[in-house]
Amino acid sequence: xxxxxxxxxxxxxxxxASCSKDNPNELEEIDNAELTEIAVNEENIELASPDAGRVAxxxxxxxxxxxxxFNGEYVYQGxxxxxxxxxxxxxxxxxxxxxxxxxxxxxxxxxxGRWPNNTVYYAIDGNLSDQNRVHDAIRHWESNTxxxxxxxxxxxxxxxxxxxxxxxxxxxxxxxxxxxxxxSSCSTGNTIHEIGHAVGLWHEQSRVDRGNFITxxxxxxxxxxxxxxHTYSQQGMDGKEYTSSxxxxxLMMYGSYSFSSNGKPTMVKKDGSTFNVQRTGLSTGDKTGIxxxxxxxxxSSTTEPVYVNGQSYVIYGITVLRHNDxxxxxxxxxxxxxxxxxxxxxxxx
Numbered sequence: 001x002x003x004x005x006x007x008x009x010x011x012x013x014x015x016x017a018s019c020s021k022d023n024p025n026e027l028e029e030i031d032n033a034e035l036t037e038i039a040v041n042e043e044n045i046e047l048a049s050p051d052a053g054r055v056a057x058x059x060x061x062x063x064x065x066x067x068x069x070f071n072g073e074y075v076y077q078g079x080x081x082x083x084x085x086x087x088x089x090x091x092x093x094x095x096x097x098x099x100x101x102x103x104x105x106x107x108x109x110x111x112x113g114r115w116p117n118n119t120v121y122y123a124i125d126g127n128l129s130d131q132n133r134v135h136d137a138i139r140h141w142e143s144n145t146x147x148x149x150x151x152x153x154x155x156x157x158x159x160x161x162x163x164x165x166x167x168x169x170x171x172x173x174x175x176x177x178x179x180x181x182x183x184s185s186c187s188t189g190n191t192i193h194e195i196g197h198a199v200g201l202w203h204e205q206s207r208v209d210r211g212n213f214i215t216x217x218x219x220x221x222x223x224x225x226x227x228x229x230h231t232y233s234q235q236g237m238d239g240k241e242y243t244s245s246x247x248x249x250x251l252m253m254y255g256s257y258s259f260s261s262n263g264k265p266t267m268v269k270k271d272g273s274t275f276n277v278q279r280t281g282l283s284t285g286d287k288t289g290i291x292x293x294x295x296x297x298x299x300s301s302t303t304e305p306v307y308v309n310g311q312s313y314v315i316y317g318i319t320v321l322r323h324n325d326x327x328x329x330x331x332x333x334x335x336x337x338x339x340x341x342x343x344x345x346x347x348x349x
Contacts, residue, residue, distance in 0.1 A: 045258045045277060046079035046190055048168035048181070052224045058087050062094040062318040062329065066227035077203055077228045078259070079167055079194070083174040086317055094318045095329050095339055095346045102345045113172030113200055113314055118294045120149045120173075120199060121158035129184050134161050137191035144282050146294045147199060159198050161191075169197040172314070189279030193251055196286070200293060204246060204253035205267060206230065213246040214267050222261040229259075229266070248275050249283040316344050 053068030053075060060074075060082050067074040067082065074082045096102050122138070124131055138149045152158040157173055164181025167190045180194045205214065206229070216229050247253060248269075255277035256265040265274050282290070307313065307322045314320075320339065321328045329339045329346065338349040 045254055046167040046186070046193055048073075048075045048079050048081065048164070048166045050166060052222070055224050055227065056089075058082070058089055059091050060087050061314045064091070064332075066230065068224075075168065077206065078225075079169065080197060080202070081168050081170045081179070083170060083178075086174075095331075095337075095348060097348055100347070113174070114293070115147070115157075115173045115199060118147050118296055120147060120195075121152040121155040122149055123152045123158055123160050125160065125162040128161055128163050128182065131161075133182070133186070133188040133191050136188045137195055140188075140192055140281055141195055141199075144287050145290045146296050147290070159195075167191075167194055169194040171197045171202060172200040173198075187279065189251075189281075192281065193279060196252055196282075196290075199290065201252050201286075201290070204250040207246060210246055212270075213248075214269060215272075217264065217266055217268065220260050220262055220264040220266045222259050225259045247283055247285040249278050249285070251278060251282050251286050253278065316341055316346060318346055320346070 048068075049070055053070040055066060056069045056074070057064055057066055058074055059065070060076075065076060065082075067076050069075075073084075074087055076082055124134055128134070141147055142149060157175055158177060159180055160177050161180050161182060164179070164183055166181065166183050167186040169180045170178045178198065180191075180198060182191060182194070186194075218226055218229070221229065254267070256267050256274035257263070258266055258277065260266050268274055309322050309324065313322065315327075318329060321330070321336075327339050327341070327346075328336045329348075330336050339346045340349050341347070
């Protein structure tokens with residue numbers, strides 16, 4: 001599951017619309033088999049803007065990424081907002097030698113991406129239309145995961161639901177107020193999807209091993225949006241997914257016709273068959289992944305995250321791989337090297 005790739009795993013470590021069921025009270029017992037039967041209008045996939053932005057390349061979490069630029073904001077894979085303090089147009093140093101003093105230049109941000117104590121604080125802009133979709137989406141998350149959502153009072157880190165030209169969100173807790181934008185066309189399912197990003201999930205179809213499960217038809221993708229189908233390995237970061245299978249029923253998975261320029265499928269299964277977008281609710285795999293990411297229940301809590309060997313995470317601003325209970329960083333020149341963190345900075349071991 002891509003959702004174990006945390007706080008900024010970028011494939012990028014994704015729900016929407018016109019669903020036949022949009023009542024979260026009916027969503028709690030859906031399994032993957034049922035989810036793959038649900039047909040959803042492909043035109044309603046999440047996009048930060050209905051218009052394509054200028055394609056640019058930036059550095060984020062130590063990796064070079066193609067993004068769309070909208071008035072100084074950078075959007076990755078259609079609806080993922082990148083935090084400004086973690087984006088640079090030029091490569092910056094994000095891992096330091098043992099005895100080196102970290103620079104004070106804008107580089108990596110200071111958040112680990114995970115919401116402490118499994119608690120997400122939020123507020124809703126008073127001008128946001130149809131606020132029930134937010135309440136319904138939150139209720140669905142609380143009914144199916146170990147997360148709880150609390151209306152913000154004075155907390156400094158919180159999600160802010162606000163009107164926008166499309167559906168978009170940051171990935172993981174980035175620090176301070178972070179917007180989830182919802183246009184009037186964003187459904188309850190879209191809202192569940194964007195909350196998924198905000199708690200740390202990326203898009204399922206971009207996992208590194210997706211070639212074992214799907215074929216990308218680049219000739220059918222809208223011009224300028226081919227980068228929405230890139231994987232980590234295509235960004236220069238090698239590695240394996242280490243999870244058993246791509247989840248076609250994941251709420252973070254796009255469908256066969258997403259970003260199609262000609263009505264033909266952009267993605268198909270290896271046997272050539274197509275599959276639908278699912279924006280009704282969290283799949284069984286989604287629930288398992290997020291509860292591994294936020295592993296407490298029954299009222300007991302922990303501030304110590306559980307990291308899974310073989311999974312990649314974005315922690316303190318860089319993408320790192322957990323392997324044999326140690327951390328590894330992939331540098332495009334030097335390859336994999338073991339790293340450790342001290343006071344919110346990463347150092348080569």
